[in-house]
Amino acid sequence: MISINKLRKEFDQGVVALDSIDLEIRDTEFVALLGPSGCGKSTTLNCIAGLLDVTSGQVMFDDADVTNKAPKDRNIGMVFQSYALYPHLKVIDNIAFPLKQKGVSKEERHKKAREMAVKLQIEHLLDRKPTQLSGGQQQRVAMCRALVKEPKILLLDEPMSNLDARLKIEIREVIKKIQQELKVTSIIVTHDQEEAMAIADKIAILDNGRIQQYDTPEMLYQYPANLFVANFMGNPPMxxxxxxxxxxxxxxxxxxxxxxxxxxxxxxxxxxxxxxxxxxxxxxxxxxxxxxxxxxxxxxxxxxxxxxxxxxxxxxxxxxxxxxxxxxxxxxxxxxxxxxxxxxxxxxxxxxxxxxxxxxxxxxxxxxx
Ligand SMILES: Nc1ncnc2c1ncn2[C@@H]1O[C@H](COP(=O)(O)OP(=O)(O)OP(=O)(O)O)[C@@H](O)[C@H]1O
Ligand SMILES: [Mg+2]
Structure with a gap:
C-alpha cells in the first residue's frame, strides 16, 4: 500500500505546487492522477519516487516511511514525462539496463527485454539507438525498461502522450494487462479523462495542487463532488x-x-x-x-x-x-x-x-x- 499524508511541496519564489495531498493506494491497484496542465500531477509522482524533496508531509510504502529515502531504495519502475533513455545504448540494452544493474546474465536479460518489446510492439527496433526512434517509440522503450525489472510500484508520467489515437488504445490495453499479470501497484499521470477512465481502478482529480475528488471512474462520472470534477469528466461534457x-x-x-x-x-x-x-x-x-x-x-x-x-x-x-x-x-x-x-x-x-x-x-x- 502507498499512503501519502498531508503532502506539501513548495518551489522557490513561493510556488505552492502541492497543498496537503492525501492519497491511499492499495496493493495491485491502478490509480490515475488527472488534471489540467500545472495542477501538480508530475510533482506528486516525483515526490512518491523520491526525485523531489517534500516540503512537509509523509510518503509511506506499507509500514515503511520512505519520505527521506533515495529513489534507488524504493523499488520503483518509472516512466518520465520526458523519457530519459541512454543515447549510447541500443534499444535492447536500454530496456535490459535495470536487469544488468541487478547482475542478471546477458542472455537472460536480453530474453526478458525481447519479450517485453514484443508486448509493446517495438521488437523490430531493438538494434537501433534512441536517436533513431520517433517520440512514441522512445516512450515505449522507456515503458519496457520500467516494466522489465518487475518493480513493486510502477509510476507512469504521461506515458502515451506521443502515440496516435489508435496506438494509444492498444498500448493502454497492454499496460493494463501487464499491470494485472505482474500485480504491480501503479500510478499513471494523464490529462486525458478518457485514458484515465479506461485504465484506472480509481482516479484522483487534481486542481491547483489539491485533490478535488478521489474515487472510481463510475462514481466520478455519475456523482462529481463539485463543478470542477463535473466539467472534467465525460464526453460530451455535462x-x-x-x-x-x-x-x-x-x-x-x-x-x-x-x-x-x-x-x-x-x-x-x-x-x-x-x-x-x-x-x-x-x-x-x-x-x-x-x-x-x-x-x-x-x-x-x-x-x-x-x-x-x-x-x-x-x-x-x-x-x-x-x-x-x-x-x-x-x-x-x-x-x-x-x-x-x-x-x-x-x-x-x-x-x-x-x-x-x-x-x-x-x-x-x-x-x-
Ligand atoms: N522546479 C520547479 N520550480 C518551480 N516551480 C515548479 C517546478 N516544477 C514545477 N513547478 C510548478 O509547480 C506546479 C505543478 O507542476 P507539475 O509539473 O506538477 O504540473 P503537471 O500537473 O504535471 O502539469 P503538466 O500536465 O503540464 O505536465 C506548476 O505551477 C509548475 O509551474
Ligand atoms: Mg507533468
Missing part, C-alpha cells in the same frame, strides 16, 4: 443549466428563465435546505428525454444542430441562454430532427431523468451527494 431553487406553495421548483420544473424524488429533501440559492443543473446528454409538444416540467430548446453519430443523434441548442446537448437513441429520427433546426416555431421540449446533479453556483459544491 450540460450546465442555470436555475434558481424556489418554492411554489408546498412544492420546490427549479426556475429556469420563464420555465419551471418541479423538484421531485430523492432530490427534494436534499435540495429543500438550499431554497433561494442560484444553482447549476448538471445534466448528462443521455439524462434528457426529448418531446415534440410542450408539457408540465419540460424546458423548451431551440435546436441549432443535429449530428448523427451512428449509434445516436446528438441535438444541440439553446435552453434559456444555456447551450445544451441531448442524445437521442433513435437515429431513424434524424430527418425529423434535422427539419427542426432553426425553426423557432417547432422547438423541442426537454424532460430530465429522475436523478440529476445540482451544484451551488457560488460554492460550486454538488448539493445532492
Amino acid at each position: 450540460n450546465f443549466i442555470d436555475a434558481k431553487l424556489e418554492t411554489a406553495g408546498e412544492k420546490l421548483m427549479f426556475t429556469i428563465g420563464e420555465s419551471s420544473v418541479e423538484v421531485s424524488g430523492q432530490l427534494l429533501e436534499k435540495l429543500r435546505p438550499h431554497t433561494g440559492r442560484p444553482v447549476k443543473l448538471g445534466v448528462r446528454s443521455h439524462q434528457i428525454r426529448v418531446g415534440a409538444e410542450p408539457a408540465a416540467n419540460t424546458l423548451p430548446m431551440e435546436v441549432q444542430m443535429v449530428e448523427n453519430l451512428g449509434k445516436e443523434l446528438l441535438l444541440s441548442g439553446d435552453v434559456h441562454g444555456c447551450h445544451v446537448r441531448v442524445s437521442v437513441d433513435d437515429t431513424s429520427a434524424s430527418g425529423r430532427m434535422k427539419a427542426l433546426v432553426g425553426d423557432s416555431e417547432k422547438r423541442v421540449y426537454l424532460r430530465f431523468a429522475d436523478f440529476i446533479n445540482v451544484f451551488d453556483s457560488e460554492t460550486k459544491v454538488n448539493l445532492v451527494l
Whole structure:
C-alpha cells in the first residue's frame, strides 16, 4: 500500500505546487492522477519516487516511511514525462539496463527485454539507438525498461502522450494487462479523462495542487463532488443549466428563465435546505428525454444542430441562454430532427431523468451527494 499524508511541496519564489495531498493506494491497484496542465500531477509522482524533496508531509510504502529515502531504495519502475533513455545504448540494452544493474546474465536479460518489446510492439527496433526512434517509440522503450525489472510500484508520467489515437488504445490495453499479470501497484499521470477512465481502478482529480475528488471512474462520472470534477469528466461534457431553487406553495421548483420544473424524488429533501440559492443543473446528454409538444416540467430548446453519430443523434441548442446537448437513441429520427433546426416555431421540449446533479453556483459544491 502507498499512503501519502498531508503532502506539501513548495518551489522557490513561493510556488505552492502541492497543498496537503492525501492519497491511499492499495496493493495491485491502478490509480490515475488527472488534471489540467500545472495542477501538480508530475510533482506528486516525483515526490512518491523520491526525485523531489517534500516540503512537509509523509510518503509511506506499507509500514515503511520512505519520505527521506533515495529513489534507488524504493523499488520503483518509472516512466518520465520526458523519457530519459541512454543515447549510447541500443534499444535492447536500454530496456535490459535495470536487469544488468541487478547482475542478471546477458542472455537472460536480453530474453526478458525481447519479450517485453514484443508486448509493446517495438521488437523490430531493438538494434537501433534512441536517436533513431520517433517520440512514441522512445516512450515505449522507456515503458519496457520500467516494466522489465518487475518493480513493486510502477509510476507512469504521461506515458502515451506521443502515440496516435489508435496506438494509444492498444498500448493502454497492454499496460493494463501487464499491470494485472505482474500485480504491480501503479500510478499513471494523464490529462486525458478518457485514458484515465479506461485504465484506472480509481482516479484522483487534481486542481491547483489539491485533490478535488478521489474515487472510481463510475462514481466520478455519475456523482462529481463539485463543478470542477463535473466539467472534467465525460464526453460530451455535462450540460450546465442555470436555475434558481424556489418554492411554489408546498412544492420546490427549479426556475429556469420563464420555465419551471418541479423538484421531485430523492432530490427534494436534499435540495429543500438550499431554497433561494442560484444553482447549476448538471445534466448528462443521455439524462434528457426529448418531446415534440410542450408539457408540465419540460424546458423548451431551440435546436441549432443535429449530428448523427451512428449509434445516436446528438441535438444541440439553446435552453434559456444555456447551450445544451441531448442524445437521442433513435437515429431513424434524424430527418425529423434535422427539419427542426432553426425553426423557432417547432422547438423541442426537454424532460430530465429522475436523478440529476445540482451544484451551488457560488460554492460550486454538488448539493445532492
Ligand atoms: N522546479 C520547479 N520550480 C518551480 N516551480 C515548479 C517546478 N516544477 C514545477 N513547478 C510548478 O509547480 C506546479 C505543478 O507542476 P507539475 O509539473 O506538477 O504540473 P503537471 O500537473 O504535471 O502539469 P503538466 O500536465 O503540464 O505536465 C506548476 O505551477 C509548475 O509551474
Ligand atoms: Mg507533468
